[in-house]
Amino acid sequence: MTIEIKYDCNEIDWNLVASILKQVGMAHHAPEIHAKAFQASHTKVFIFDDDKMIGFGRALSDGAYQAAIYDCAVLPEYQGQKIGSLIMEHILKxxxxxxxxxxxxxxxxxxxxxxxxxxxxxxMAKFISEQVMQDKGFIE
Incomplete structure (x- = not known):
């Protein structure tokens, strides 16, 4: 495995981003929605094995004292190989x-x-689809 880490959205396959999120059971949207979200994020990390995107994550932040991490996902066949930890390490850095x-x-x-x-x-949270989030076990 040859790992490459990217911190920008250039040449990202947004269809693949949506597909990976769907494969791991996370919220997924149309590819252009993911592109908009990642491009507007303070920090983004994409992990590649050679030329294959295998995971990613992003964070919103004021750059001073508050941040929130979203969309940290790893292809199922790469899970358990510390790729998620690598994504988190580079986001937190x-x-x-x-x-x-x-x-x-x-x-x-x-x-x-x-x-x-x-x-x-x-x-606390206020979700657009509160019943869906309750059904998935995120809220009481």
């Missing part, structure tokens, strides 16, 4: 000095705890 929040898919909390994250006692 760009967020030094910031408090960082995220929400994990139910069952994935352990991965983020290994990255140094703690459960929040007072986290």
């Amino acid at each position: 760009h967020l030094e000095g910031c408090n960082v929040i995220l929400y994990a898919a139910p069952g994935k909390e352990g991965f983020y705890q290994k990255q140094g994250f703690s459960r929040m006692k007072t986290g």
